[in-house]
Each structure stands twice: as C-alpha cells, then as structure tokens.
Amino acid sequence: MTSFEEAETEETVTCLHLTFYHPCQDKMMFRCLNFCKREQVRADETAKFGRDSNICHYNLMDTRVSRIQFVLQFYRKLNSSEFCFEIKNMSKKTKLTVDQTELGYLNKIDLPWKCIICFGEYQILAEIQEGESVDYFETYLHLAEVPILQERCLPSLQPVPENGVSSSSFSSQGKNPIESDENES
Numbered sequence: 009m010t011s012f013e014e015a016e017t018e019e020t021v022t023c024l025h026l027t028f029y030h031p032c033q034d035k036m037m038f039r040c041l042n043f044c045k046r047e048q049v050r051a052d053e054t055a056k057f058g059r060d061s062n063i064c065h066y067n068l069m070d071t072r073v074s075r076i077q078f079v080l081q082f083y084r085k086l087n088s089s090e091f092c093f094e095i096k097n098m099s100k101k102t103k104l105t106v107d108q109t110e111l112g113y114l115n116k117i118d119l120p121w122k123c124i125i126c127f128g129e130y131q132i133l134a135e136i137q138e139g140e141s142v143d144y145f146e147t148y149l150h151l152a153e154v155p156i157l158q159e160r161c162l163p164s165l166q167p168v169p170e171n172g173v174s175s176s177s178f179s180s181q182g183k184n185p186i187e188s189d190e191n192e193s
Contacts, residue, residue, distance in 0.1 A: 019139070019140045020138075020139040020140050020141065021048075021139040021140075021141045021144065021145060021146050022082070022136065022137065022138060022139035022140075022141065022145040022146070023136075023137040023139065023145065023146040023147070023148055024055075024080070024093060024134065024135075024136055024137075024145060024146070024147050025133075025134070025135040025136075025137060025148045025149075025150065026132055026133070026134055026147060026148070026149050026150070027132065027133040027135075027149075027151070027152050027156065028041070028130070028131075028132050028149065028150070028151055028152065029130070029131040029132070029133075029151075029152035029154070029155055029156045030070075030129055030130050030131070031129055031155070032129070033151070036069060037068055037069045037070040037073075038068070038069075038151060039069055040061070040067035040068075040069055041066060041067070041068075041149050042149060043149050043150060043151050044148075044149070045148075045149075046146045046147070046148045047146060047147050047148075047149075048144045048145075048146055049065075049082070049144060049145055049146070049147060050143070050144050051082050051141075051142060051144050051145060054079040054080060054081050055079065055080040055081075055082075055147060056076055056078075056079050056098075057076075057077050057078050057079070057080075058073055058074055058075050058076040058077040058078075058098070059071070059073045059074070059075060059077075060075035060076060063075065063076055064076060066147075066149075068130070072102075072128055073128070073130075074098065074099035074100070074101065074102060076098040076099075077097075077098060077099050077102070077104075078095055078096060078097050078098055078099070078104055078125075078127070079095070079098055080093050080095055080119065081093065081094045081096070082145045084142070089140075091138070091139065091145070092118050092119065093118070093119040093134075093136065094116050094118055094119065095111075095116060095117060095118075095119045095125065096111075096114065096115070096116035097111040097112065097113060097114065097115055097116070097127075098113070098114070099113060099127065100113045102127050102128055103127065104125065104126070104127045105125070105126045106119065106120070106123050106124075106125055107120065107123045107124060119134060119136065121135070121136050122134070122135045122136070124156055124157065126157075131152075131155060131156040131157055132156070133152070133156045
C-alpha cells in the first residue's frame with residue numbers, strides 16, 4: 009500500500025462565519041479581533057464575546073459592552089449527525105436579538121443557519137458552514153463596510169389593498185405628495 013492509501017480521511021470542519029458592524033467602528037472597538045483568519049475552538053469550549061480579555065477570547069473594546077456579552081456553544085442534536093450552535097445572552101443590561109427574537113439575560117436559543125445578531129449598536133451576520141468534525145469548530149471573522157441591516161433590508165411584507173393605498177401611508181400625511189385631478193381648479 010502507498011502512503012496515499014494509508015492516509016486518514018480528511019474530515020470537514022464546521023465553520024461559523026461572523027461579519028461585524030458598528031457605526032463607530034473606526035474607533036478601534038474591533039482591534040482585538042482577528043479578521044480574515046480561521047481560528048479553531050475546541051468543541052467542549054464556549055466561544056465568549058465581551059470586553060473582559062481575561063474571560064473572553066473575542067474581545068470588543070467598548071465600555072458599553074458587558075464583560076461577557078454572549079456565548080456560543082457548539083453541540084450535536086440528539087439522535088442526529090447535525091451540528092448546531094446555541095447562543096446565550098450573558099448581559100444583565102443589554103438585550104440581544106437574533107433575527108426577530110429578543111433574548112434577555114441568560115436566555116438562549118439555537119442559532120439559525122443564517123441570522124443577524126444585534127445588541128446595542130452592534131450588528132453581526134452569522135452564517136454556519138456545515139462540517140463533520142466532532143473535536144472542534146472554526147470561527148472566521150469579517151468586518152462589514154456598511155450596516156448589515158441596511159444591506160439585508162427586505163421589502164415590506166405588509167399587504168397592500170386593491171386600491172393601492174396602504175394604511176401606513178396615512179400615518180405620515182404632509183410628507184407624501186398630494187395627488188390632484190387635472191380638471192380641478
């Protein structure tokens with residue numbers, strides 16, 4: 009047998025892509041994060057985000073961020089080969105939202121495959137790339153140039169009546185153009 013035939017099968021690694029945005033990001037609050045570099049995290053450890061560098065591996069240099077803002081736990085679903093992440097809000101003062109779900113202190117939910125995490129003025133786009141490794145996962149951090157919520161804006165899902173006038177258009181009267189008939193004087 010050749011060394012090629014004896015080599016172990018290479019397994020893929022679950023990777024959590026996190027794209028960060030803050031309106032004042034030029035103030036260096038992300039200076040301790042390693043962008044555009046994959047980092048391994050052991051499967052039995054939690055990924056901690058916050059301002060306390062003694063506890064958190066992912067440091068946000070901002071006094072408005074809690075010592076531990078949130079944690080991500082890697083796990084495998086029961087009776088499944090599917091790997092997931094659970095996010096838990098660790099801040100007593102700041103609520104955390106995952107898409108439209110608001111989490112108070114110590115609340116946790118499963119992280120969707122693609123979602124937006126918000127707290128304070130921070131916006132984080134989280135995307136999970138599936139893998140097979142049970143020993144560790146990877147994080148890959150990116151920095152957004154524009155607000156993530158602005159970039160991902162969805163059109164309003166509010167129905168518009170057949171007459172084409174939405175009830176929300178009456179809420180800001182005076183700001184909308186006024187339509188008039190040509191025959192009126």
